[in-house]
Amino acid sequence: MRATVLLALLTGLSGCHQRVSPPTASQAGRATQANAPEQPTAPDSVARMKLADVAAAVPGARFELRYATSRNFTGAVLPGYGAPTPLLRREAATALTQVQQELEAQGLGLKVWDAYRPVRATLGMVAWCERNQRTELLDQGYIARRSRHNQGVAIDLTVVDLKTGRELDMGTGFDEFSERAHTANAAGPVAANRRILGDAMRHAGFVNYVDEWWHFSFDVPDPMPFDLPLERW
Numbered sequence: 001m002r003a004t005v006l007l008a009l010l011t012g013l014s015g016c017h018q019r020v021s022p023p024t025a026s027q028a029g030r031a032t033q034a035n036a037p038e039q040p041t042a043p044d045s046v047a048r049m050k051l052a053d054v055a056a057a058v059p060g061a062r063f064e065l066r067y068a069t070s071r072n073f074t075g076a077v078l079p080g081y082g083a084p085t086p087l088l089r090r091e092a093a094t095a096l097t098q099v100q101q102e103l104e105a106q107g108l109g110l111k112v113w114d115a116y117r118p119v120r121a122t123l124g125m126v127a128w129c130e131r132n133q134r135t136e137l138l139d140q141g142y143i144a145r146r147s148r149h150n151q152g153v154a155i156d157l158t159v160v161d162l163k164t165g166r167e168l169d170m171g172t173g174f175d176e177f178s179e180r181a182h183t184a185n186a187a188g189p190v191a192a193n194r195r196i197l198g199d200a201m202r203h204a205g206f207v208n209y210v211d212e213w214w215h216f217s218f219d220v221p222d223p224m225p226f227d228l229p230l231e232r233w
């Protein structure tokens with residue numbers, strides 16, 4: 001097995017997305033934090049039992065599922081995103097209710113960009129990489145092959161002002177793959193805004209991915225990947 005392939009398998013692939021610069025040793029270490037181990041995909045019947053509609057669980061939250069639109073880094077709807085239904089493992093959806101409540105007490109609320117992501121959508125991201133001659137990103141482990149989003153335990157989100165509906169200034173948009181998106185790489189009001197999101201999420205048991213201020217995951221006792229396409233719930 002070629003060393004690069006072995007490295008990609010060992011580092012597993014990061015949470016969401018690609019990165020533009022070669023990884024340093026410390027970046028490779030961080031990238032592993034959002035990886036999921038290799039596991040067989042669970043049947044759709046199990047997915048339907050274990051996943052819950054986040055919009056129903058968190059009534060005040062807003063949703064803009066970017067991968068169900070062309071407004072994402074691939075420029076097209078991803079496979080499996082035929083319906084804009086935000087799903088998460090039940091435990092994570094329940095925990096998110098607490099986050100919304102904590103923010104509402106400050107006149108703020110959540111806006112969700114992505115939650116459960118079917119395995120076929122992750123494979124679509126890999127295919128995009130190959131079509132665009134960016135396979136070095138696969139070798140470097142910067143395109144997700146196995147994301148915690150596939151398990152329904154990861155979520156990408158930001159904070160909005162409830163009065164204006166405007167997103168707080170987090171320094172970058174969703175899916176900006178640069179060091180500017182590293183959670184700790186901020187100062188002043190941007191750092192304060194990232195802390196508002198990070199603190200509320202942490203209080204409810206979510207863990208941030210250090211390279212993406214918008215990505216959080218939640219531990220469940222029996223994580224498993226699903227490929228159920230998003231559907232009306």
Ligand SMILES: [Zn+2]
Pocket residue numbers: 015016114149154155156214215216
């Ligand atoms: Zn994510």
